[in-house]
Amino acid sequence: MTTETLLSQQEAAIAEVLAAYPEKAKKSREKHLGVDMPEGVKGACDSTKSNKQTVPGVMSQRGCAYAGSKGVVWGPVKDMIHISHGPVGCGQYSRAGRRNYYIGTTGVDTYVTMNFTTDYNEKDIVFGGDKKLKAALAEIDALFPLNNGISIQSECPIGLIGDDIQAVAKGYKKESGKPTVAVSCEGFRGVSQSLGHHIANDMIRDEVLPDNSYKKDFVSTPYDVAIIGDYNIGGDAWSSRILLEEMGLRVIAQWSGDATYKELTIAPKAKINLLHCYRSMNYVVRHMEQEFGVPWMEYNFFGPSKTTESLRKIAAFFDETIQAKTEAVIAKYTEMTDKVIAKYRPKLEGKTVMLYVGGLRPRHVIGAYEDLGMKIIGTGYEFGHGDDYKRTKDELSGSTLIYDDTNEYELEQFVKRLKPDLVASGVKEKYVFQKMGLPFRQMHSWDYSGPYHGYDAFAIFAKDMDLALNSPVWAHTKAPWESN
């Protein structure tokens, strides 16, 4: 397809979906949709509105502030207990719903896949739940003596009835001497999970980073770095960490997949903070820069091109020894990834992809697909902000449909019109597109495979994309007696 045809199709698709909306919703939605290209004038990446209220009455793919804090930032911290404070549902639906891998004895010294909740009932709503919360904290410590702290993740009713959970946490922290943090991440706050990330970061800033207990005995080396904004989905942080270690760096903290409370507190001891998910953790690296003078750098470990570029960028921050080692690491793995590309690129070359995910992935994964010869024709963020879109423009290689906070209706229409070979999005969308006989990969959770970060993981990514696109099952969609 020529660029012109693609462009006109993309523009037609937007016009088509907008036509279905009532006037008010249409006016709102048209600001979130557009087309952009790598070169030339201002495109959708510059003008798209983002981080705005979702149009009511649509099937949005967005989550809430609670999901951002409990599900993403705090929940993966493995040696702390995270209480879903409020009614039973939120904790239950988010229980083990993200594949934040960790190593530990669950229920004894690690707790990530468990669900602790104050299970609010009517009485708590009427009379307030502060007392119950306080008593719950004590029960937790009695039953889980190896916990290294507790976080309280508030659900909607808490903020609405005005419970003072901050005071409860402060009081308990004083009494028990244990880190106790109340995060006011009620689901109605903000427009998506994004505000939850920010609120969660602010609590790390205020309640965790000032804790010097582990910092004082910490012996620094010139090569200390921290991984920030990797949630270890399917083990991503581990397959990233190995590269940093091989290039001679010492990873002193990992936020927050497979993290411990101690790792949260010692991150300011790093010589540089390496930030993967910009959206969810840029707030706290900026703070660490300001408060502790720790510089930060973004990196992208999806696909060998981006990984190599990022490794060199990281190495440039250090001395020649590191740089030399880094080149050796790159050389070693490039041999392997070249073979991976030689094996899979012929099967994937020219295939088109439409993406719709959260966090950093709508832009970060583009390079990985391109390394396999695949082409992104549409991408968008569930909860991105303006700076995410600006960062996206650099990643585009052709005419690309840009959709912010798109919903199931729009995505379905876009896909029907543009007919990508692969859709890569989340579990709620997965079966919609598979029904149509379209290959699909979950790009929130790597579809129960992964990891996808780093060189070893790229081999898995390539294999998974081949599995998705070239499976014989898609050919069975139509019965032999049905005409095409």
Next chain:
Amino acid sequence: MQDVENIVNGQKLFLKPEYQEVFKNKKQFESNAGSTNPDKVIEIAKWTTTWEYREKNLAREHITINPAKACQPLGAVMAALGFENTMPYVHGSHGCVAYFRSYFTRHFKEPTPCVSDSMSESAAVFGGLSNMKEGLRNCKALYKPDMIAVSTTCMAEVIGDDLNAFVIGARKDAEGELDNTPIPAAHTPSFVGSHVTGYDNMMNAILQELNMVEEGVEVEKDAERINIIPGFEPYLGSLKEVKKIASMFSDKIVMIGDHEDQWNTPAGEYKLYAGGTPLAVAKTASTAKATISLQRYSTQATAKMIKNDWKQTYATCNPIGLGGTDEFVMKLSELTGKPVPAELTKLRGQLVDAMQDSYPYMHGKKFAIWGDPDFLLGVVSFLVEMGAIPVHVLCHNAPRKNWEKEMQAILEKCTFKEECHIWGGKDLWHLRSLLFTEPVDFMIGNVYGKELYRDTKIPLIRIGFPIFDRHHLHRYSISGYEGALNLLTWITNSVLDALDEETKEIAKTDFFFDSIR
């Protein structure tokens, strides 16, 4: 490093020595307690298996750990999807809906349509009326539903949104666009009851909305029509099975709230809505001579409404297991005035034959089981019919009234009744203590039992909701004679799997590794 000829994913990648080295390196930064002191971990892990820990654990009153229940609006979504071209609409933040959709999607491996009106801070201050006005209109315009079933979240309930007034207001505001669209609305606060309560409230609201019964006006009854309300039923095969049995008696028996097709759509084309009770049929539900509910505790408010307003016979049958199905079949026979068809008698006979073939493997085996109230009444009665011992019957969302009494009556029939315990209002961390101190041979429950399996090594038989980590079990039936045969097959074969596992050691236990079981 990856071997390109044999690329492995995380499961095997991280076992490679270089990754084990990474984990070792990381340990030094992790902590002083816990993970870096293996002796302490072993000591505490052991302590959590003791009677002392159990007493402490069972005494807790304020924290719930690993619940075996969910919240109201989830059930409301299921009830709504049982009706043709109906969009479930949740009045609240979209975060809740993202969770409901993911939860159902992971269980059924099917899309789950549901919208929200995306309430946020401004709604918290000013109320959600403007969200509802815009939301209902957008929902109608984009998804073209014939009915929009509105439920609430805890947020809307706490700020006290006037649901009925809002719906009326939104309808007026819509310039006619919503005129022919029924919009039943149910209060489903998440801090009351559980998902089965939400199912009940939504079903009640839908039936009331579609069957406006004016006071003092006698509804003309259809002498043959019978309604069946399935309840919160995660087994699509059960819905099919119940309909099949009903059709053997009469074609005037209809299922009200039939979500079978919605979560079982064929490949080839995506359609938002599939199957469901036609609204025309649901609209005449009040004219039926009788309604049968298959789940008493999922339909309590609905039952009350039907008995009071519709003035028709209302019966509860729980067609799980042999006795439960017998009762259902006899109730149908009684209500239709027709004898039990020979085909059903044959099916029953085949089931009993199978039960008699397999009973030695279930007889005297100890089980722990958890789930929703009606599910437990059914499956536990089947265990008792097979001579098994339901040692721990745990129901987190057991209603305050009657349920324990009803369960006790079932356990009274157990050959080993003194070994059976009912645990109402308890969670799965309680169960962990029970399993360590009073172990059983097998567990029956949902996906969250898998951690109990890892900790206690007690085999888990996955029956219940949700099940995320096994495929397609929800397509089968656990109701009717064929459903009972499924239960029998799953349980017996799990017992046999365990037996093979225990006897497979070469030259040690394999004298009992029989080819004939």
